[in-house]
Amino acid sequence: MPGSAVVPQVLESRTRDRVLQAIGERGPVTASALADDLGLTVPAVRRHLENLTDAGLIDERVIAAATGRGRGRPARSYVLSDGGHQALDSDYDHLATEALRFLSQEAGDDAVRRFAESRVGALEQRYAVELAAAGTDTTARVDALVAALTRDGFAASARPVGRTGATATAAPAGLSGIQLCQGHCPVQHAAREFPQFCDAETDAFSRLLGVHVQRLATLAHGDHVCTTFVPTTEGSTR
Template identity: 75%
Template sequence: MPVASEAPHVLESRTRDRVLQAISEQGPITAVALGRDLGLTTPAVRRHLENLAESGLIIERETSHGIRGRGRPARAFVLSDAGHQALESDYDHLATQALRFLAAESGGDAVRRFAEARVGELEQRYAAELASAGTDTAARVDVLVTALSRDGFAASARPVGETSSSRSPLTGIQLCQGHCPVQHAAREFPAFCDAETDAFSRLLGVHVQRLATLAHGDHVCTTFVPTPSLNTPNVDTLNVPTPSKEGSTR
């Protein structure tokens, strides 16, 4: 029957996707490690790795975490640029479809509540970590950058508006995120960006302002975090400097 003949192909495709996902999360990773983590034999993993490499979705990278043969570094694998794009496209497409369905069935407010709930889970985890930084804004930003980077946001920060000899009326920190897991969904549903910005304000204890987002086509998500002082004016009434194209130095 057709269903029976298709079943091995479907199973093979799902396993291939699992291998690709595992490489994205743990790469560089060897075939042996992949097999151990996914419960597959090493020959089976190597077959999928060969197919993924032929498709241009992964590339080899030598690693010192394991020596084989006569001192040769073990072969490990990471996603190629095409692999990142393919993986993100598949998941983003499904997520965006689900959000469209939610909006059609329950309205835009349901999407907003979902976005707030999703960000709220991150905020709850981060709040405990930021508590150890005390009330100093810069220290709290440092902890937030570490937490965001750990979760795949490629975060960084740098001071703006202050030199060794003078202090700008608008002095603070530019918080950057070079990657966003929900970038494509946020392009259509800005509630995700809004929820994240509000969470940053609560976590840092100051009113932050989003300057740029990946969802809107910018090269990085950038948030201005004012450094509190007696003379710091309301950030909404000022012309905020445009985000630096250089990224961060921290």
């Protein structure tokens, strides 16, 4: 029957979408980790990875070989490409925005705020353990936060800012500190209409780092990266 040939194609497409979504949530992630998460065989995952790479939706990264690993195929991990971000955003973020509009209309903006805080709170609980292991030094805690954010697909980085001799870099006047950047936001389009998500994340960063941080730029407002200033000058610690 003609229709019977369509079923495998539909199932194949849905599985490929699941692989793409998992990479967006967990990238960088290996084929074996994806197979474990999705209940698939590694060869099946690799087939989808090849198709997604050919389509320009994911990028491949070579993982540095561990000591004693020996010869063989180098370990590789996968992250979303710019095209992959756009593909996911077009489907999932529009649906999320519609749901948030409905929630706002039915229960008010405070309900949206509580939802945003609940969503960010789940990340905060996981990150708190890692930051606690980093100790009390603000710089070390920022490094731990960057590592956690990058692992979860936020493309995070950090660099010192403030006074360097007579030169001042991008920081609030009279302060020196760290500029924490996030190159990807999974709720970018929703946050454009509902800033409660950015506010909840900023508050969570303050609690995790133990200092009052300041959000300077966001992807949701059209900036090329989310930027948060973390003070390290005396008196910044809560």
